[in-house]
Amino acid sequence: MRVVPIPTNRPIARFDDIDSVYGTEDAKYAALIADVKDRHAHGQPILIGTTSVEKSEIVDELLTKANIPHDVLNAKNHAREAGIIAQAGQKGAVTIATNMAGRGTDIKLGRGVAELVGEAEEKEHHYNGLAVLGTERNESRRIDNQLHMDAFETELYLSGAYDHMNAILEFHPGAGGTEAHDWAGMLFRMYTKYCDSHGFKYKVLDYQEGEEAGISSATLEVMGKNAYGLLKSERGVHRMVRLSPFDAAHSRHTSFASVNVMPELDDSVDVEINPAEITIETYRSSGAGGQNVNKTESAIRIIHHPTGIVVTCQVERSQMQNKALAMNLLKSRLFQLREKERQEKLNKINGVKKDIEWGSQIRSYVFQPYTMVKDHRTEYSVGDIQKVMDGNLDGFIDMKKKEVNIESLLEVSLI
Missing domain, CATH: 3.30.70.1660 (Alpha-Beta Plaits)
Structure with missing residues (x-):
């Protein structure tokens, strides 16, 4: 069986930096905020991934003190979730996410951001595209993988002839x-x-x-x-x-x-x-x-x-x-x-024995x-x-x- 990279529908400019290790939590968060401040000043959209609501609240407080406008994506903001996700790829957007699983398909790069991605291989890529930062070791990489996999899954799942319809x-x-x-x-x-x-x-x-x-x-x-x-x-x-x-x-x-x-x-x-x-x-x-x-x-x-x-x-x-x-x-x-x-x-x-009756019980x-x-x-x-x-x-x-x-x-x- 031949294995091919996924997704195959479009080229992806992807840059994976090594994790930075700090001696204390304070030093780690100080470095994170400094990085966000620098990228935000250049208009780059930033997604900050955390592993818990508590860590999101820490980052939220630090960004507020640094006067960096941002949104927080977690269960407390469920009613605003669609709007927050829709803006996460726009120029200058800063979003804190407790868990990005299942949300990556909705993030699209806005004008002034998407245009830079294609040039990323020919020039300094530091401020191009969506920056994914994590508060824990390998967290940004895990979220980045989730974003790409979510996009692939949705493309396949929504590939039916009538899926685009009301x-x-x-x-x-x-x-x-x-x-x-x-x-x-x-x-x-x-x-x-x-x-x-x-x-x-x-x-x-x-x-x-x-x-x-x-x-x-x-x-x-x-x-x-x-x-x-x-x-x-x-x-x-x-x-x-x-x-x-x-x-x-x-x-x-x-x-x-x-x-x-x-x-x-x-x-x-x-x-x-x-x-x-x-x-x-x-x-x-x-x-x-x-x-x-x-x-x-x-x-x-x-x-x-x-x-x-x-x-x-x-x-x-x-x-x-x-x-x-x-x-x-x-x-x-x-x-x-x-x-x-x-x-x-x-x-x-085809000899398939599958229950396709619409009245079958699906959920309790x-x-x-x-x-x-x-x-x-x-x-x-x-x-x-x-x-x-x-x-x-x-x-x-x-x-x-x-x-x-x-x-x-x-x-x-x-x-």
Whole structure:
């Protein structure tokens, strides 16, 4: 098997300086701040990697005393994470990062920085490109490796024909009544929080409230670069375990809700819909997105008789706009069904026995008697469940990337 350097899609000007060793912590940090001050004066973007929040706070305090403007990237700044990362490669930016794993793909060099990288081999490279500095031995090298590997993984994982498209998410509670409806509503909130923290815009296409809590169904359109590629691995059944707030005895309940993820297709994808095979119905809008228009029958329901697929849309004021959105949603559902059937045929031909059913259970969220979120496909788990429910899904998505990429590389190596 031939081994090639990764990534291969573009040249990389990379310079690896030897580690500097100091006799005391004070001397080490003094040298670090002096280096940052010098590079910052020349406009070079700087990423300072630390191994703990405590060390980040030390560097934060020292940079503040030195009057060097900077950002701190850690769990405390989760809500600002996307914005901080987006600016980390800009001219003059200084960023402290407790852990860069999974974040390197979003760092892009700004104007006045990227132009210098190509000249780095012909001139003094000290102030060119992104400077990666570490507070511990080999830390800068570890982060630098992570940055390159993250970029490669994302390029491979997001190389599908439809990964660049917007995404459509559908939420449906499983059996269990109020408890399941509430869980579906919690998942709906979790993904809107993910969108907020990653710069994605979203629109509620349909929202049906549960009788007592949560939702009976909802559809969300997520708009932004690679929205489908990033969210496609979230398709499946999500399981919750907790002491029910709706049970007088507060007994332990297990609830399920499904999340379906589809690409929002553009005109480049042809899906034929025979008008004779669909029924279009109108009804009054209700719930989120429909409060302002529930006096008229502006909401649309489309039934596709050959497949039994039913789609609804009530977000717009006009019946015509809702009809157009509902037709696009039906197009995505039919495309997904077609792709599923195609994949099943390929698996049968190739002798692959793989569970590709979108309804398979993918993740468990345990609130009591302990807190844990565990992905059953990758075995990745975290204990801070509230952080996950607030939209921090990066760890799960990154681990799924690694799994998919390893499978892809193995398939390539066997060809």
